[in-house]
Amino acid sequence: MTAATPVVRRPRTSPGVVVRQVVLAILGVIWLVPVYLLLANASKRPEVFGEYSVWQPGDLGGLLSNMADAWGRGRLSLGTLSTALYAIASPALAVLVGAAAGFSIVALRLRRGFFWFVLIFTSTVFPLQMILMPLFIGYASTGLYNTRTGMILVYTVISVPFSAFVMRNFFSGIAHHVFEAAVVDGASPWRIFWRIYLPMSGPALVAIFILQATFIWNDLLLGLTLSQSETVRPVIAALSALQSTYGGSAMSTVLAGGLLVSLPTVVLFLATQRAFTRGLSLGQF
């Protein structure tokens, strides 16, 4: 395909292709300007920050020392470790719970399966604002407020509907004969789920995991509402606090903190772009 198409198209579409490339390149450069400004100013040492133009870059040493500052004095370190725990444990649990629901509806042909599916899925439609206050009250009265268990629980539940949605769609693509054949061989539903259906759905599970991990890492609202201490509070809420405290005096530290907090999700996204795209398309179509 790649060999054949250019030969046919080149004479006719070449000027159009060049124009499109130029327009995209200009737009792309504009899009990268904020990234440049972030890097340039996160790498200036605070004591000389005011002496430079915002367009001049600092140096790598400055970047590292500012990052260290945000990590230590800016108190991002504890939050980062907790957030990593949330962003790994919750999507892993949600993927299993969602897959189990999908398995029940598709393979075990749960009675009124579509009703239960809509019940699980519809809960993602309403805004988080609708549950924040009761969760705050409920967490406060059960001792879950400001605990890692509480954060893992809420992030898991938030991720379940999307996971159930994708897994139901994915399992629908597996022929029911697979299930019937396993039954004939004497396998129990439990065994069929763990040994046949889950191993077959690796790509879908990975896609859900990556999307939900990114979402959880970037969450602000639940973190602000359900946690308080530096050890439990997710890192984005910590960044927001850092911005309020240091915003005026040490801009380079705040910017370095923003960069530090963004690196994991950007790297994850760039490294797994195909799985990410697959997750998006599994979710929309």
Add this chain to the structure above:
Amino acid sequence: MTAPTARHAELLPRQRSRNTYWLSSAGFVAPAVLLAAVVLYLPFLYTTYISFTEYNGLGDPEWVGLENYVDMFTDPGLVNSLVNTLYWVAGTLILPVGLGLMIAVLSHGLPNATLFRLPFLIPYAISGVAVGVIWSFILQTNGALSQVVGFFGVDAPRWLLDSPLNTFVMIVASTWQGAGVNALLFGIGLQSIPKEPLEAARVDGASGFTLFRTMTWPMLTPLTTVVVGLSIVGSLKTFDIVWGMTKGGPGGASETLALTMFKETFQSNQYGLGAAVAVFLTVVTVAASIIYLRRQLAPGRSA
């Protein structure tokens, strides 16, 4: 159910499995249903109830009927949040969706299309607060954008202090973050369009914008519906970027409904009013979701 007798034998295993596995099927679906019921639906009902009461978190809620809802549409601060939220919805449909479509169409079929789309995708993985940190810096007094504007001989406005300008520049920041993912989604849609009708139209002499308007755009409609629906729903919930840039200020001038709900509830302890804002937001969101949910849950796709 009405299958002819000849096929009856075929249906038997299916009928049997329905009876045999009712216990396991209930067991497998139970965790998801229970979690959703306790952590999502129960709070949902409680918020709805509280929205008809006056409650400050202590003592007992006091029933006040529709008072909170009346306040919401008469209090100038709340009306301002409502208007800002409408700016966000309209702005999001024009900028991130429009630009996303443009990027997708321009890059579709180009050699190195992935490379050309990359700059737009990087900001998507960044959190709203970090986007806010970056853009607050760009928009600060005598900051980068003011210098660019000054270079062209224009006096820079106070980007984040004057309303509604502050809402508009925050929509621009959110466009920087969100256009890429829309481009990605439109790209997926463009790839799924069959090649033959487009080739036929090209042979008939259609090209450029005409080709796009008469052929590509109509075939892209199902996907556009989803992107538009998701964008409306997303913009109604706008919180992180505003929290990261102005915290709704100055003096509530750039608040969105999502921010008002949070502030009324957790800063002013007006649980009832906060709940009413949440309920209103939910009604509008659900109405907007129907646009794309109808497609996502279409019967053809059921198990």
